[in-house]
Amino acid sequence: MTRRAVHAASDGPLRQAVLEHYGETFGVDDKPWQAWRLADAPAQPGAHDVLLFDGEADAGTIARVAAAGATLIESDREGGQWIDTVRSPMGTWVFSVAADTDQPHSPAFVAVLLASLALHFPAHDALCLARAWEPGSADWPSDFARFPHVRHAALVAPEQAAAPFAPCPALGLYVVVPSAEWIERLAPLNVPTVQLRFKSEDPAAVRAEIARAAKATQGSSSRLFVNDHWQAAIDYRAANGGDQSGIYGIHLGQEDLDDADLDAIRASGLRLGVSTHGYAEMLRVAAIRPSYLALGAIFPTTTKVMPTQPQGMGRFRAYVKLMQPVIPSLVGIGGVNAANMREVLAVGVGSAAVVRAVTEADDVPAAVAQLISLFPAA
Template structure:
């Protein structure tokens, strides 16, 4: 890389307009992002530098850019599509999108990319937004068909049509996520419409026993029981019960999807819910047509370590607007409680998940009644 650094061409007015329109909604970075054509990039890029390459980059250079903490976007053309490989400190994503013109990194693309990075979107999400942005528009992208498709780490080939999982009703209502079957036994009689067992253990026998106990508590009730993570044990128990186990579905995180047998899950008839934390993850999961998406974390939460900072209501609204026509059942999650539940439901989603609002309640019956009332129940 030469030391005579020259910025990539960018549509300055467009970049400024995006920041002015959406800075209050998403928040603004204190440090400006910069984009460079690879041949014109500084010899030592920094963490707020994006290097743009037409085509592949050799492994040594990729390693040098990664060591510097910079972001690299390699773009190839395949027919009428751009194939973008985004390498950043948050990992590598490969995405394909429709090519609106012959310029892989047009001034408008660069402007939106840099603006979205300054709005605190990670590089892979900023790329999705820059590709989806409609030319000449100031509107935040919400047309699903304009967004890229995930090629890596894809859960299904971009050109394939996956069979949908069994559907959930769009309104899953109050969704309580709890750590033990004992909690399920307490919540089901209170009429909580959706419950999730998030039992953490490396002991297979303990896992099976806890799932069986939770399933027994939910069987024959109006509560929909989801099992977090332990899909194999849940599928086996469900099959052994002839499909009448008391288990309604499985919930998986992004990291769990790579190891799950999605075909076996579909064949079981159980529903599938998946956690997502941004645009690229939502697009990745939408390809397998799950039963619902969990969007978050909306607010700060202490119940688990999150891969991203709290998303905030601005992002949550944007995510819901994009995904609701594609996957109607959406769940707001992360730091939700009685004081902010109204904000979440006002977005139009039919469900919100709570943890501490239930598990730390002084009076469980009263807390559940208050939360259910916010849904009009």
């Protein structure tokens, strides 16, 4: 006799209410998501199936779910906390959060989880939202204290408090460019913030490019961030007058954080900015107390391959509402230009980053002046 699959208990009215309230803001998946307790799941789950397990699944089960492209959430009680392991095609994340109930996967939890997945949030972000959802509320979560802590891949243990990086003011127009030659063109135009995103595996070329960019901003009103090459930036700053060196900070992507010596960057006095693309990444980075967070990509962009689809203004507003009380300096990034700049700034961030709006402009000084004019007067 073939075993019949049975859905996990879910609060249907709550799930529907979440979709009705936020479907227009975030968009709704055409195909419904389904949740199953592992013992009651279909023999052949699919990409829109979430399997829930109380405890730790065995290696065979983990491999079977992964091969099917499905999502597995294992939840275990540790003291007064739930430890959630989310395994999906986008990777493995482990979170801890205060336990509101004695049920690891209550009907309300399942309802919000499924609704968040249907609203196009990846599984690790959907888990964060389901845990942070206020019982009995219809409001989108924005209380940072209710959100989980990241245990894997954590940058600092949840029980540890990291010293903050030097703070940033509102960074204003933030122009990201590929070469020091561009920095030399922008610094005389009083661009508030510039980033050198120089791609090279040649250490000598990197050092030379950083030195040239730093000299261009030294004594100017432009703040220079160096993307990725943190050690070369630290070395140059130490050898050339510290705060007077022309280098203001480092910018790192998520993939760079594990290899960077964060303590060395902090000790150098350099500011640290980090790119984030959703709830789990923001929570992961908030633990190290960076100088600013870049939130995006808001709109479609062709300047780099993005790990996620464009976030859209709805997600951007939600991210700013959650993170601004925790990390005041926020930067909107990804596809920002003169046509949408006011919409981005209206959310309340003090900075927005552009690339092509400057680098592909026919008249660079005019483009810069127009973009700066879109920011509220100080």
